[in-house]
Amino acid sequence: AQRVTQPEKLLSVFKGAPVELKCNYSYSGSPELFWYVQYSRQRLQLLLRHISRESIKGFTADLNKGETSFHLKKPFAQEEDSAMYYCALKPLGLTGGGNKLTFGTGTQLKVEL
Amino acid sequence: NAGVTQTPKFRVLKTGQSMTLLCAQDMNHEYMYWYRQDPGMGLRLIHYSVGEGTTAKGEVPDGYNVSRLKKQNFLLGLESAAPSQTSVYFCASSSYRANYGYTFGSGTRLTVV
Numbered sequence: 533a534q535r536v537t538q539p540e541k542l543l544s545v546f547k548g549a550p551v552e553l554k555c556n557y558s559y560s561g562s563p564e565l566f567w568y569v570q571y572s573r574q575r576l577q578l579l580l581r582h583i584s585r586e587s588i589k590g591f592t593a594d595l596n597k598g599e600t601s602f603h604l605k606k607p608f609a610q611e612e613d614s615a616m617y618y619c620a621l622k623p624l625g626l627t628g629g630g631n632k633l634t635f636g637t638g639t640q641l642k643v644e645l
Numbered sequence: 646n647a648g649v650t651q652t653p654k655f656r657v658l659k660t661g662q663s664m665t666l667l668c669a670q671d672m673n674h675e676y677m678y679w680y681r682q683d684p685g686m687g688l689r690l691i692h693y694s695v696g697e698g699t700t701a702k703g704e705v706p707d708g709y710n711v712s713r714l715k716k717q718n719f720l721l722g723l724e725s726a727a728p729s730q731t732s733v734y735f736c737a738s739s740s741y742r743a744n745y746g747y748t749f750g751s752g753t754r755l756t757v758v
Contacts, residue, residue, distance in 0.1 A: 541685065566746055576688075576735065578746035618687060631676050631739050632703070633747065637687035 534559040536621050538636035545609050546644050553604040553639050555593075555619030562624040565595055565602040566633065570616040579617070580604070583624075589613070609643045616640050647671055651736050651750035658726040658757045666721040666753050668736030674748070675741045677719040678703075679711060681732040682752070688735065694719055726757045 535558045545551055557563060565582040580588055582595040582602060593604045602619060619636040649670045658664055668677065676695055680688040680703075690703030692711040700711045708730060710722045719738075723730060733754050737747040 538687075568746075575751045576737075576747075576749040581746060631741070632678070632690060632693060634690075635680075635688040637685060 534563070534621050534623070534634045536619050536634050536636035538617075538619055538639050540639045541637070542640045542642065544642045544644060547611055548608050551604075551606040551609045551613065551641065551643075553617050553619075553641065555602045555604065555636060557600050557602065557619075557621050559600075559621060559623065563595075564622045564624040565593070566620040566622070567591070567593055567602075567604050568618045568620060568635075570618070572615070576618065609641075611643050611645065614641055614643045649736055649738055649748050649750040651734075651753050653753060654751065655754050656756070658723075658755065660726060660728060660757060662726050663722070663724050664726065664755075665723075666734055666736075666755075668719045668721070668738075668750055670717055670719075670738040670748070672738060672740075672748065673716070674738035675716075676739045677713065678737045678739075678747070679709070679719065679721045680735045680737065681705065682735060683732050691721065691734075726755075728757045731755060731757045 537556045567579040568576045569579045570576045591606045616638050618638045620633040652667045678693040679691040682688050689705045694700045694713040697716045712720045733752050735752050736750040739747045
């Protein structure tokens, strides 16, 4: 079974400071990792997929298989980045099981002025 | 394009009452899911469906039933509500393609008193 751990419930940073939201996972096979974001009073939305190696809203995340991590980073935090962030895992390549995602417990990012 | 629509958005139930939450998607997605979101516990999968007429249990299925009679709709039922089922419920859908993420609904905030 897979597991996703987000060790920080709350992360508070000042505007312009670097941000790193931690995500560690345990899974015996090859994982596919995602970051989802939930802004206040809005629905969850996909932020990043590791497989696409993209940068969205200045955020990047690199899959480190050696450390089993998929940390989310941004060099300069903005006030509008304040939100709840969830890391999620799906076994790579398996579609018969319905693309089920396992979510972490989430980290609330607060960007202060 | 509405995406994923959940009804109702809010509901208060008395212990022992029953209700059904409706999820509708217009993206022709094969897979649909019901999650519950609780503070400190992230999102946990209740039930999911890989196609019309099929459902399967997730991580926390007890006390819930589901049905998917039409491809675009996924219903979540509570037969006898309990205070422990107070939560925010999210429906999501996804394509069978392995590397696509989920599209979420806006959530239903349920309080059982």
